[in-house]
Amino acid sequence: TDTPLITSPEHSVEGFVREFLRELNFTQGTVLERASTNDTYLALARTVRHYLMARWMETTTAHYRRQPKAVAYLSAEFLLGRQLDNALLAADLEEIAAEAMASLGLDLDELRQAEVEPGLGNGGLGRLAACFIDSLATMSVPAIGYGIRYEYGIFRQTFVDGRQVEEPDHWLDNGSPWEFAHPEHEVTVSFGGHTEKYTEGEGDDAVERSRWVPGWQVLGVPYNYMVPGYRNGRVNTLRLWSARATHAFDLKIFNYGDYAEAVRAQTFAENISKVLYPEDSTPQGKELRLQQQYFFVACSLRDFIDQLLPEGFDLHRLHERICFQLNDTHPVIAVPELMRILVDEQGFAWEEAWEVTRRCFAYTCHTLLPEALEVWPVELLGRLLPRHLEIIYRINDEFLDEVRATYGDDELLVRRMSIIAEHPFRAVRMAHLATVAGTRVNGVAELHSQLLRDKVLADFARLWPEKFTNVTNGVTPRRFVRLANPGLSALVTEAIGDGWVTDLDRLRELEPFADDPEFRRRFRDVKAANKQRLVELLERRDGIEIPTDTMLDVMVKRLHEYKRQTLKILHVISLYDRIVSGELDVAEVVPRTVVFGAKAAPGYVMAKEIIALINHVGAVVNSHPVASQVLRVAFPANYDVTVAETLIPAADLSEQISLAGKEASGTGNMKFALNGALTIGTDDGANVEIRQLVGDDNFFLFGLTEPEAAAIAETGYRPSAYYEENPVLRRALDLVARGEFSGGDRSVFEPVVSNLLGEDRFMVLADFQAYLDAQDRVEAAYRDPEAWSRSAVLNVARSGFFSSDRSMRDYLDRIWHAEPLAD
């Protein structure tokens, strides 16, 4: 039966003001005269939320009633960014809200700044998940995101003497107006204990079964977040789980009178969703991390089966209703969990359960680095999830039988492919489990998917070639163009209409405008205004002063040796050296401002040294009377989604300089191209596709190719040869080694220098000269503003492919076999 929905507030300035004041009075319990900025922000956020509420309820009801095939995106991270702007945009309330606030003497822009972004992710993988759910909602696809409501998101980075110091990110401090807690839908999750064998039935019908007797339990409380589609009347759901102690558990202990113990139990349970692990490529096999993974996955499967399927639904047909997309291996424990539910709880025969399970999952791999592939020690997994370990063993036994049946007794092959690794310790290889169980396995850019097939998962690709596919990543044009770059958006809309916001291929229609001098002039004006916006942000936020009218050269991404921030800083050092030594006259140099943004995993020592090096080089360069006339370095601390939204639209040059074959895709690279920056980049990840699309003339390619790098790695990389042969490189490295950037202390950056000259798996010195040459080409091109802006416009016009809407279409066609829900 239909329960009547309350109607949305009136779509007008008066309607908005009325709703806002009601919120301020009734929910915040204050009046305008006494309201703090936070009161006002919260009332504003709730007002906007009300406009989306009816659509949310309608969307949810439609999904429940019509039971279309849906997608559940399982991800340990959703790096959402601020919500207010996106909600205003989706609900078409930007102008109304601005006017409404102004009529009350308030400044919408100032209120926007009051929002603390939910930083529930590390970087690319988490932000990708956020882009994907935005696109799914905008395309009217029945989809739900499932993840963890971390109490503390990614740490806040500060610098002390140029070194990274981490501070906790208590993003919920001022209240979170975008979430809806549903304690009444709590789910119980079990851990530990042991398993027991028992016989079910008698005589010929007798079956051996196993049952899990858990040792302890926690509760998962769902928090729902709206995921509004762009002006399409749809609002999907993101459901994040928060851990609580079970009621029974603390009641029992309270009855024994041990109050302190009861509180400890509660704290123990709540630890599970307390904090996001800040590593983004080196899994350390920490017990709490596995608890997090199982916690959110168990909650999500339970929730889908109990809440989103109709009562009495026949689970033999589960795959007709859902595809669980595994965002990397973090949620892969969902595979044995579904098997456990079907076999142990629903009484399925093993074969039946496996048939269903393998049709319900698909796996996306996000890396190529062997050290980033998750493995869980058997000892740990067996202690925490004994029944799941049994199930994994059985899956593996049957899988290895299949391998033997196909290839004969090739024990080396069997060991390579096994889900269980034996060395250096017995461990479950989560990527193998995901590959065996998934209907599809995809990489995140063409090159990456090819390398997965040919190298990382080659044995599996030989066995099941049809499983392997590619879906090149994308980014949402709503947040990263329309919201982040209003100037460019207005210019584009004036030229080709506003259809591009949901159909980014239409940016192609801009191509002719690249040859229109008037359009290019206006494009340059937009860039200049965006730079001005950035200058003001850095001044206000960080007290950093940068000039407005230089080439803005930007490298923003997590700090990783494979991404090669050291190559960029060596370029800066070399420029500095050549200017200071008089080899280069400042009049010959194109003035540039180099901006870095990067967080290092707190335990990644080398990455933290590199951060210190960048900051120390920056300090020396910026205070040098001559060099600073044409070269500046800015490294604002705590780069996040909010900073990205101001920084990327201001950039002229996008640095994408990883060693070929190491960056799975990159997504920042796409955001820069879409905002009219030119890329200087290696033939890696999605750079390959960007260059193919924008054309070689509009992209600065340099460096080793993946096969070349692989060949060097094979024969042995010898960095000293480059150092000895190249005087420019030698001088740059010697400056660091002699303590030029460490007050004369040679020991400070010794580890960085000796790594570059020794081990360096990422071959920085091998690409140094090619990089400098490419930077010379950049300078030459930048001297011609007309040619440069023509290339920049062509970058925008030809990058429509990198919309996450297109990625979603590819997933729907190649993997999910689901479709948008018609009105």
Ligand code: 26M
């Ligand atoms: C693992 C263990 C413990 C804590 C955290 C992790 C972990 C978290 C994130 C490991 C890896 C994580 O992310 C990897 C990642 O972000 N990969 C990037 O994915 C992007 C989206 O596909 C690609 O564009 C990048 O190239 C790829 O590096």
